[in-house]
Amino acid sequence: MNETIKTMVNHRTIRKFTDQKLTDDQIQQIIQAASFGSTSSYLMAYSIIGVTDPEKKAALASISGQPYIEKNSHFLLFCADFHRHMIEASDDEKAIISENVSSTENLLIATVDATIAAQNAALAAESMGLGICYIGSIRRDMDKVDQLMKLPEHVIPLFGIAIGYPDDNPEQKPRLPQKAFYFENEYANDQIQAEQLAIFDQKIEEYYLSRSTNKRTDHWTKQVIENLKKPRGARLTPYLQEKKFNKK
Numbered sequence: 001m002n003e004t005i006k007t008m009v010n011h012r013t014i015r016k017f018t019d020q021k022l023t024d025d026q027i028q029q030i031i032q033a034a035s036f037g038s039t040s041s042y043l044m045a046y047s048i049i050g051v052t053d054p055e056k057k058a059a060l061a062s063i064s065g066q067p068y069i070e071k072n073s074h075f076l077l078f079c080a081d082f083h084r085h086m087i088e089a090s091d092d093e094k095a096i097i098s099e100n101v102s103s104t105e106n107l108l109i110a111t112v113d114a115t116i117a118a119q120n121a122a123l124a125a126e127s128m129g130l131g132i133c134y135i136g137s138i139r140r141d142m143d144k145v146d147q148l149m150k151l152p153e154h155v156i157p158l159f160g161i162a163i164g165y166p167d168d169n170p171e172q173k174p175r176l177p178q179k180a181f182y183f184e185n186e187y188a189n190d191q192i193q194a195e196q197l198a199i200f201d202q203k204i205e206e207y208y209l210s211r212s213t214n215k216r217t218d219h220w221t222k223q224v225i226e227n228l229k230k231p232r233g234a235r236l237t238p239y240l241q242e243k244k245f246n247k248k
């Protein structure tokens with residue numbers, strides 16, 4: 001296994017960081033790594049906002065419910081972005097582009113672009129011995145994040161990544177067995193998947209009982225059913241449409 005793959009398969013989310021700050025050089029390298037992710041049609045339909053203002057960090061910590069964002073991490077906010085693409089367009093062109101980028105396809109394009117850039121950034125950080133935590137819970141109040149970051153039309157916040165020096169060494173969370181999610185030539189039938197899920201539930205039960213914090217008896221299948229039974233994102237569609245995304 002080469003060093004890159006070792007870094008990937010050693011991943012665990014870090015939610016506790018030391019006070020040590022990232023250097024400008026580290027931040028620059030992480031952003032450079034992000035920028036070289038593949039990008040659909042060379043659109044680079046995303047922006048990254050590095051948040052250093054203590055008041056804004058405090059607000060993001062409060063919105064997301066993740067207190068360590070405030071003091072002990074460098075915070076990167078990843079946004080889907082079709083704003084810059086219109087800056088050099090004429091008014092007529094802007095109207096056409098605005099109409100077209102409001103498709104679901106273009107929402108997916110920008111979201112996938114931003115996610116690829118983010119995972120490059122995450123991996124770059126982890127390869128430097130830093131820890132990361134993706135923060136999707138900033139979407140609990142997208143309007144507030146939008147306002148704090150002064151996001152124009154056609155720019156929406158997707159998620160953040162908190163990066164810092166790890167002050168924790170959590171057990172690694174197991175992943176699904178490969179046969180449960182990697183199929184050849186066609187989607188696997190439910191019986192094959194159910195067998196794999198039973199194997200995984202057993203593994204997950206052992207993981208939750210053996211880990212050093214927050215021990216409990218749990219199965220992955222039960223956990224995800226409970227999770228997905230909760231409705232989510234009621235404000236998302238109206239917000240997206242106000243920002244001229246996902247209108248058709």
Ligand SMILES: Cc1cc2nc3c(=O)[nH]c(=O)nc-3n(C[C@H](O)[C@H](O)[C@H](O)COP(=O)(O)O)c2cc1C
Binds near residue numbers: 011014135137173
């Ligand atoms: C898009 C995305 C959003 C996430 N948002 C949060 C979050 O808001 N808070 C949090 O504590 N972890 C968050 N996570 C981290 C996941 O909980 C974590 O990756 C998952 O439980 C697997 O654990 P691991 O990364 O340690 O393997 C997020 C992960 C992703 C990919």
